[in-house]
């Protein structure tokens with residue numbers, strides 16, 4: 069299963085995927101390319117270090133979302149992906165993009181969906197007095213953070229937690245959740 073990862077920033081989820089792949093734990097999945105909308109994304113360095121091909125398509129170089137997404141599709145399709153993995157990719161995608169990758173586009177979101185779609189998920193969970201936070205891997209559909217849920221992981225919120233401490237706890241949990249989902253998709257344990 070040829071996997072292309074889309075990133076915008078630090079790429080710690082990408083690193084977790086690379087680590088699982090290096091250890092032979094990613095099933096039949098292989099990360100064949102990493103694409104970023106941000107040339108300064110640290111995740112690009114992580115990919116290069118692992119000898120994975122990288123590409124950058126900046127949204128600043130395109131007049132609108134549609135043209136940016138078309139340029140992105142062109143670059144991604146060169147890798148002939150079976151699965152496109154959003155790993156901290158912070159751009160809203162057009163329906164054209166989502167349809168192009170129908171049933172092969174997944175995202176990790178830092179909340180227990182359907183709770184807290186969008187941004188500031190941990191702050192909202194703390195403010196609501198939730199006892200738990202978590203992350204969700206889901207299929208991507210046109211509506212933001214609303215596609216079918218594949219798997220979730222839950223972590224506690226403690227009384228003395230800050231937004232940042234919850235974020236770190238959730239991020240660490242993502243580092244097991246996301247690789248395990250991609251492994252299971254590649255082995256046919258999960259189907260769409």
Ligand code: GAR
Nearest residue numbers: 077078079080081082156176177178
């Ligand atoms: C992760 O927490 C991921 O769930 C979140 O961005 C972070 C990326 O971290 N994604 C979203 O908020 C998407 N809406 P990383 O770059 O270190 O993998």
